[in-house]
Amino acid sequence: xxxxxxxxxxxxxxxxxxxxxxxxxxxxxxxxxxxxxxxxxxxxxxxxxxxxxxxxxxxxxxxxxxxxxxxxxxxxxxxxxxxxxxxxxxxxxxxxxxxxxxxxxxxxxxxxxxxxxxxxxxxxxxxxxxxxxxxxxxxxxxxxxxxxxxxxxxxxxxxxxxxxxxxxxxxxxxxxxxxxxxxxxxxxxxxxxxxxxxxxxxxxxxxxxxxxxxxxxxxxxxxxxxxxxxxxxxxxxxxxxxxxxxxxxxxxxxxxxxxxxxxxxxxxxxxxxxxxxxxxxxx
Numbered sequence: 111x112x113x114x115x116x117x118x119x120x121x122x123x124x125x126x127x128x129x130x131x132x133x134x135x136x137x138x139x140x141x142x143x144x145x146x147x148x149x150x151x152x153x154x155x156x157x158x159x160x161x162x163x164x165x166x167x168x169x170x171x172x173x174x175x176x177x178x179x180x181x182x183x184x185x186x187x188x189x190x191x192x193x194x195x196x197x198x199x200x201x202x203x204x205x206x207x208x209x210x211x212x213x214x215x216x217x218x219x220x221x222x223x224x225x226x227x228x229x230x231x232x233x234x235x236x237x238x239x240x241x242x243x244x245x246x247x248x249x250x251x252x253x254x255x256x257x258x259x260x261x262x263x264x265x266x267x268x269x270x271x272x273x274x275x276x277x278x279x280x281x282x283x284x285x286x287x288x289x290x291x292x293x294x295x296x297x298x299x300x301x302x303x304x305x306x307x308x309x310x311x312x313x314x315x316x317x318x319x320x321x322x323x324x325x326x327x328x329x330x331x332x333x334x335x336x337x338x339x340x341x342x343x344x345x346x347x348x349x350x351x352x353x354x355x356x357x358x359x360x361x362x363x364x365x366x367x368x369x370x371x372x373x374x375x376x377x378x379x380x381x382x383x384x385x386x387x388x389x390x391x392x393x
Contacts, residue, residue: 112139113137113138113139114137114138114173114174115136115160115172115264115297116135116137116170117133117160117169117172118134118170119132119133120132120159120166120168120171121133121168121169122152122155122167122318123167128318129155130152130155130156130159130166130318131318132319133169133320134320135320135323137295137297138295139293139295140295141290141295141296141310142287142296142308142310143295143297143298143311143313144305144306144309144311145157145298145312146301146303146312146314147316148301149301150317151315151316152317152318153268153315154194155318156315157297157299159178160173160266161173161191161266162178162179162182162185163191165179174188174189174263174264187215187262188263189263189266190257190258190260190262190264190265191257191266191268192250192254192257192270193268196249196250197253198249198252198253198256199241201241202241203237203239203240203241204228204233204236204237204238204239204255205224205237205238207252207256208224208255208256209221209224210256211257211260212259212260217260224259228255230258231255231258232251233251246274247278247279248278250271250274250282251278251282254267254285258289263294264294264295264297265289265294265296265297267296267297267298267299268299269299269300269301270298283308286298303380303384304380307380308326309326310325311323311324312326312329316388321388322387330377331351332378332383333378333379334351334377335375335376335378336348336375336377337350338375339374
């Protein structure tokens with residue numbers, strides 16, 4: 111599988127303040143690639159560097175085989191960008207906003223394409239309503255439609271479901287997965303750990319540095335499982351790895367005899383594991 115994005119030793123600073131420090135990443139084509147980290151970790155800065163919205167101090171960035179700054183006009187038709195705060199015209203309708211961005215991309219059969227993207231993002235019923243009357247979540251939906259109108263090969267999403275209600279959030283991720291199945295690369299930044307589990311691969315970013323890159327499954331395998339049981343009126347605890355073979359061995363130690371009245375199993379979640387990684391790095 112080829113990579114849609116390749117980054118080597120990227121550094122970005124503002125004066126003496128370093129925002130990104132020696133970032134190296136590879137984003138496989140057609141994958142959903144998650145970038146997680148606390149506020150101020152450098153997620154938005156990294157995305158802006160990849161879409162050619164800012165100049166880096168050193169390092170290399172290749173998006174679809176091209177430099178985002180030197181080849182900005184070529185990449186413009188191939189990438190989509192949904193910023194953290196929707197950049198929409200409040201007095202225009204959803205359809206008019208999408209059409210505006212479509213005209214900027216010089217799309218042929220624009221009206222037909224706008225209707226298709228309205229249907230895809232489930233906005234047809236609100237197509238003619240002014241965007242200023244939309245909720246924050248619905249405005250993000252329009253922003254997503256604007257980013258998709260030109261059928262990009264890769265789309266960068268900066269906190270796309272922050273402050274979005276559960277139904278819209280679920281539907282948004284269904285759309286992301288559908289795009290990925292069609293071969294579109296999805297690069298999504300989030301601070302929501304439950305969303306990280308929906309990605310094919312995750313990068314943990316803290317204070318501008320990449321701490322770890324792996325699949326959600328491999329991150330979860332780093333966690334521990336705590337087995338608590340009550341035997342003869344006393345509570346006991348065993349700690350094992352999260353893989354099933356380690357868990358089975360610990361259960362065999364218990365023996366599950368008739369005196370064991372209760373068993374409670376608690377596994378580390380993705381948030382606990384990420385915090386452990388961050389704390390180990392800080393230590």
